[in-house]
Amino acid sequence: MKLFKKVAIVGVGLIGGSLGLAIKNKGIANKVIGIGHRRKSIDEAIRRKTIDVGSLELSSIKDADLVILCAPVGEILKILPKLSQFINLNCLVIDVGSTKSEIMKLAQKSKVKFIGCHPLAGMEKKGVENAKRGIFRDSLCLLVPLKNTAKGDLKKIQRFWKILGARTKLIDASSHDRILAFTSHLPHAVVFSLLDCIRPDYLPYGSSGLKDTTRIGLSDPYLWRDIFLTNRKELLFTIKNFKKSLTHLELLVKNNQPKKTAVYLQKAGSKRNEFPDKA
Amino acid sequence: MKLFKKVAIVGVGLIGGSLGLAIKNKGIANKVIGIGHRRKSIDEAIRRKTIDVGSLELSSIKDADLVILCAPVGEILKILPKLSQFINLNCLVIDVGSTKSEIMKLAQKSKVKFIGCHPLAGMEKKGVENAKRGIFRDSLCLLVPLKNTAKGDLKKIQRFWKILGARTKLIDASSHDRILAFTSHLPHAVVFSLLDCIRPDYLPYGSSGLKDTTRIGLSDPYLWRDIFLTNRKELLFTIKNFKKSLTHLELLVKNNQPKKTAVYLQKAGSKRNEFPDKA
Numbered sequence: 001m002k003l004f005k006k007v008a009i010v011g012v013g014l015i016g017g018s019l020g021l022a023i024k025n026k027g028i029a030n031k032v033i034g035i036g037h038r039r040k041s042i043d044e045a046i047r048r049k050t051i052d053v054g055s056l057e058l059s060s061i062k063d064a065d066l067v068i069l070c071a072p073v074g075e076i077l078k079i080l081p082k083l084s085q086f087i088n089l090n091c092l093v094i095d096v097g098s099t100k101s102e103i104m105k106l107a108q109k110s111k112v113k114f115i116g117c118h119p120l121a122g123m124e125k126k127g128v129e130n131a132k133r134g135i136f137r138d139s140l141c142l143l144v145p146l147k148n149t150a151k152g153d154l155k156k157i158q159r160f161w162k163i164l165g166a167r168t169k170l171i172d173a174s175s176h177d178r179i180l181a182f183t184s185h186l187p188h189a190v191v192f193s194l195l196d197c198i199r200p201d202y203l204p205y206g207s208s209g210l211k212d213t214t215r216i217g218l219s220d221p222y223l224w225r226d227i228f229l230t231n232r233k234e235l236l237f238t239i240k241n242f243k244k245s246l247t248h249l250e251l252l253v254k255n256n257q258p259k260k261t262a263v264y265l266q267k268a269g270s271k272r273n274e275f276p277d278k279a
Numbered sequence: 280m281k282l283f284k285k286v287a288i289v290g291v292g293l294i295g296g297s298l299g300l301a302i303k304n305k306g307i308a309n310k311v312i313g314i315g316h317r318r319k320s321i322d323e324a325i326r327r328k329t330i331d332v333g334s335l336e337l338s339s340i341k342d343a344d345l346v347i348l349c350a351p352v353g354e355i356l357k358i359l360p361k362l363s364q365f366i367n368l369n370c371l372v373i374d375v376g377s378t379k380s381e382i383m384k385l386a387q388k389s390k391v392k393f394i395g396c397h398p399l400a401g402m403e404k405k406g407v408e409n410a411k412r413g414i415f416r417d418s419l420c421l422l423v424p425l426k427n428t429a430k431g432d433l434k435k436i437q438r439f440w441k442i443l444g445a446r447t448k449l450i451d452a453s454s455h456d457r458i459l460a461f462t463s464h465l466p467h468a469v470v471f472s473l474l475d476c477i478r479p480d481y482l483p484y485g486s487s488g489l490k491d492t493t494r495i496g497l498s499d500p501y502l503w504r505d506i507f508l509t510n511r512k513e514l515l516f517t518i519k520n521f522k523k524s525l526t527h528l529e530l531l532v533k534n535n536q537p538k539k540t541a542v543y544l545q546k547a548g549s550k551r552n553e554f555p556d557k558a
Contacts, residue, residue: 120484139486140483182476182481183489184488188488195547196546196550197461197524203462205462207401209403209463209466209498212494212495213491213494214466214492215491221541221544221545224544225541225544228540229540232532236532243525258504265500266500268472268496269500275482
């Protein structure tokens with residue numbers, strides 16, 4: 001028996017499209033329906049076999065037993081309160097948003113069986129044309145249940161991600177937003193600021209190091225605007241911390257301190273080896 | 280006829296070793312000698328055929344017609360004044376250091392035929408064990424001549440880099456240090472500071488974006504200490520500019536300005552497409 005009868009993916013871009021491909025590839029559902037804003041994207045999603053059928057109407061989620069919200073966080077916050085009028089009581093709803101506190105606050109008030117999800121498997125590219133079914137393989141997916149989430153529902157969603165190849169880890173919304181502010185939102189803010197301050201005519205002098213460092217600057221600005229603004233408090237906290245670290249280094253350089261500068265760089269750089277996968 | 284009779288590489292690490300391999304591969308010299316601090320590195324460099332013979336003594340450069348200084352900038356500044364006592368009048372000397380003003384100032388005072396070089400072709404790995412003959416292919420090499428550099432000598436060095444596959448571009452030392460401060464030294468300072476401010480137990484939550492962004496944090500801390508301290512004025516100027524850009528974004532987020540935040544991110548991010556090679 002399939003894990004779900006009908007999965008509805010709301011927002012068929014990079015992540016939504018990749019989920020559709022992976023769900024179909026793993027035989028997780030009998031049917032995958034995609035809901036989007038624009039006819040063109042929906043047609044493209046069907047053409048690429050990421051979804052079986054498409055719709056421009058949110059009401060099309062009505063007989064799904066799993067709804068996956070794959071829109072930018074700002075959109076998710078608009079869609080969430082509308083869901084209960086369309087879906088039946090047993091339908092599970094998950095999302096893939098990069099911030100969790102505002103979404104979980106709204107979900108707690110809603111009447112839907114919601115489990116917040118954050119697969120750490122994005123990339124700087126966007127759109128269904130870049131969707132790949134393998135992007136969740138060997139990735140980490142963070143799960144944020146509601147206070148009243150039933151154990152069976154949580155297990156079903158854990159099973160869902162496991163079939164797609166992802167490890168899952170439970171976390172509360174505020175820890176999620178604190179940690180991800182440091183490991184994802186701050187790096188994006190720093191890279192956008194770095195690009196902002198470099199004169200365009202200097203860019204041709206950039207080597208592979210600058211290219212790699214600023215790759216995430218190619219990320220969708222609207223997606224990231226939403227992430228920044230729905231995690232304002234934590235992002236501002238990380239920027240404060242980052243500025244302290246930068247000012248520390250700045251002073252070592254200003255005061256021409258070779259030993260202390262080397263220690264700072266050695267200590268900070270060694271953290272790069274702490275990543276689970278050495279890349 | 281070979282371009283050089285005997286090339287001496289002082290410092291046989293990643294860049295020195297790669298130069299040795301490339302020089303031998305392209306048949307640029309009859310003989311390549313490597314000079315290093317440690318017997319072990321020299322033996323390894325010979326074993327990997329990056330050099331023909333090795334020595335621990337700087338005096339071994341004596342009958343070379345090209346000397347390439349491949350040590351960290353701090354070392355280059357110590358070695359430069361010693362060269363004239365060993366080499367003959369017609370020997371050309373080049374370096375591969377990442378900052379140029381201090382080196383060129385010293386070279387101007389020395390009695391050697393020096394042309395500053397900066398191949399934008401490094402990577403975060405170090406040591407002769409990572410040397411690859413192809414790293415200069417399709418790269419840009421910046422050349423900084425002295426006031427009295429002879430045209431013929433400059434042409435010979437341009438030819439040298441061209442044979443290795445690099446484009447060359449003439450630049451003065453202060454423009455070099457200003458531009459590279461933005462495109463290379465600042466990004467390194469920012470990445471080291473970013474790593475400094477992230478709690479170690481948060482690192483396992485880092486995804487591929489953070490990994491790419493912080494790859495240059497794996498760079499040799501002593502090499503970068505030298506780069507930062509020999510380009511202090513320009514690096515401090517870029518940090519000031521960067522802080523302004525970051526504070527601008529910080530205020531947009533603090534004041535919850537969706538439109539202006541999106542414009543900022545869109546404008547900054549679009550610069551990432553300006554790189555000559557889209558990666």
